[in-house]
Amino acid sequence: xxxxxxxxxxxxxxxxxxxxxxxxxxxxxxxxxxxxxxxxxxxxxxxxxxxxxxxxxxxxxxxxxxxxxxxxxxxxxxxxxxxxxxxxxxxxxxxxxxxxxxxxxxxxxxxxxxxxxxxxxxxxxxxxxxxxxxxxxxxxxxxxxxxxxxxxxxxxxxxxxxxxxxxxxxxxxxxxxxxxxxxxxxxxxxxxxxxxxxxxxxxxxxxxxxxxxxxxxxxxxxx
Numbered sequence: 001x002x003x004x005x006x007x008x009x010x011x012x013x014x015x016x017x018x019x020x021x022x023x024x025x026x027x028x029x030x031x032x033x034x035x036x037x038x039x040x041x042x043x044x045x046x047x048x049x050x051x052x053x054x055x056x057x058x059x060x061x062x063x064x065x066x067x068x069x070x071x072x073x074x075x076x077x078x079x080x081x082x083x084x085x086x087x088x089x090x091x092x093x094x095x096x097x098x099x100x101x102x103x104x105x106x107x108x109x110x111x112x113x114x115x116x117x118x119x120x121x122x123x124x125x126x127x128x129x130x131x132x133x134x135x136x137x138x139x140x141x142x143x144x145x146x147x148x149x150x151x152x153x154x155x156x157x158x159x160x161x162x163x164x165x166x167x168x169x170x171x172x173x174x175x176x177x178x179x180x181x182x183x184x185x186x187x188x189x190x191x192x193x194x195x196x197x198x199x200x201x202x203x204x205x206x207x208x209x210x211x212x213x214x215x216x217x218x219x220x221x222x223x
Contacts (some may be wrong), residue, residue, distance in 0.1 A: 016216070022066055022103070027153040028136060032223075034150070034204055035216040040064060041139060041146075042073055042106060043217050046209055049076060050143050053108040057081045061107035063090040067100045081110065083125055105129070106139040117185040119144025119207065121175075121192055127168045130201065145207040147189075148219055152200045170195045193222040 015031025017040060028034065038044065042062050049060040059079035063086055065072040074090035084107050089095040109120045120142050130138040130149050137150040174191035181187055193203035204219035212218040 032221045034219045049108050053110050057110045059084040064104045065100050065102045104137045109142045111142045124171045148204040150202050
């Protein structure tokens with residue numbers, strides 16, 4: 001039996017993810033609503049990262065990892081208007097430890113004033129970055145909300161065999177569909193979510209950058 005199979009993987013049926021649960025969760029994209037303890041997603045850094053990106057147009061990023069017992073949070077790092085690359089050793093020499101696993105990569109997207117949409121969506125670069133790495137999730141922030149791509153549990157069992165190692169190119173397509181129909185970014189988000197499902201990826205979103213009433217980060221699955 002494979003260690004990542006449905007028979008042996010640990011599930012999280014209520015959708016709440018805490019630091020206590022991280023050590024026994026194989027994947028976490030299994031509920032219509034996901035709730036996170038804020039430190040898992042570095043929520044206290046979001047506003048500053050977004051404000052700095054809006055000020056100069058350059059993306060900001062942060063990496064959250066897990067060493068089996070506690071979270072590790074990198075310093076906030078900068079990219080360019082075109083994108084961002086995580087540092088090779090986001091946690092210094094500790095990064096080289098075999099016990100450290102990168103959990104979440106979080107970065108901002110600039111939202112230009114002349115772009116008449118409330119928020120952005122994932123770029124093809126973002127999607128392919130998640131597909132090529134062993135992250136649990138990738139998060140994009142802008143002043144219109146928080147977006148998360150999270151691997152579906154057992155994704156290796158039903159990912160699209162025709163895709164193979166080919167880069168995913170869907171962002172322009174879904175934007176085109178939305179422009180021809182409602183003209184709303186919400187439709188582009190929904191179309192992207194549909195195309196990511198066969199690749200073993202769930203799309204979560206919230207327009208609210210603040211914590212919920214129970215002091216958690218709450219994201220809803222796009223569907």
